[in-house]
Amino acid sequence: MSAHDVKLFGDAVAASRLETRFAALPAPALLRLAIEGLYPGRIALVSSFGADSVVLLHMVAQIDKATPVVFVDTGQHFPETLDYRDRLIERLGLSNIVEAAPDAATLAREDPEKFLFASDPDRCCEIRKVAPLGEALEAYDAWITGRKGFQTVDRARLPLFEAEGERVKVNPLVGWNASDLIGYIKQHELPPHPLVAKGFPSIGCLPCTSRVLPGEDPRAGRWRGKTKQECGIHGVTLDAGGNI
Secondary structure: OOOOOOOOOOOHHHHHHHHHHHOOOOHHHHHHHHHHHHOOOOEEEEOOOOOOHHHHHHHHHHHOOOOOEEEEOOOOEOHHHHHHHHHHHHHHOOOOEEEEOOOHHHHHHHOOOOOHHHHOHHHHHHHHHHHHHHHHHHHOOEEEOOOOOOOOOHHHHOOOEEEEOOEEEEOOOOOOOHHHHHHHHHHOOOOOOOOHHHOOOOOOEHHHEOOOOOOOOOOOOEOOOOOOOOOOOOOOOOOOOOOO
């Protein structure tokens, strides 16, 4: 399969064609196809180095350790996440980490005390995560996400291939459940995020992430007490500076 065999860029029809043709592929094979066949040199994995990020990071490392891995350093991460990131990069031999960061002038103007998350969490996510990621992804035609269908009701409807303007998002783990993730981590003897054992099955920025109680939705600890469920990088067409 090559980039000439199917229209890859742009609309939902392109994504639907990819979905129809490759829906039966297991996640590792789907990733290899995307990285080596569909978008060679033009695809990145976006990783938060969160609770189960090691699964996709390990799969990508088995295909090509030089695959770009975009990490958005919001300035609000748990120290444990930053340490985990550094350990995984070394352990997996990842050699192309692309760090995206918020615009310093925007932070100085809108969030100098790092407390915007309390008064306007949507805007906080926009300037600390959405806009920096949009800028970082300008160089790519496709990107890989780690979303799973079991995480929320909305995510249960996710396709494997998803249109985002002129880019395509690949969601290789959409059909996986929690047991699949745990099994993969154990099978390959991968180190878990240290906060998972402390009750954090979904890990974002420190101020907006709390422990999840038994029986709660895995993402119940994200923006607890608010109607907000997503940071904003999904459901919109990301572009450089578009939300500044």
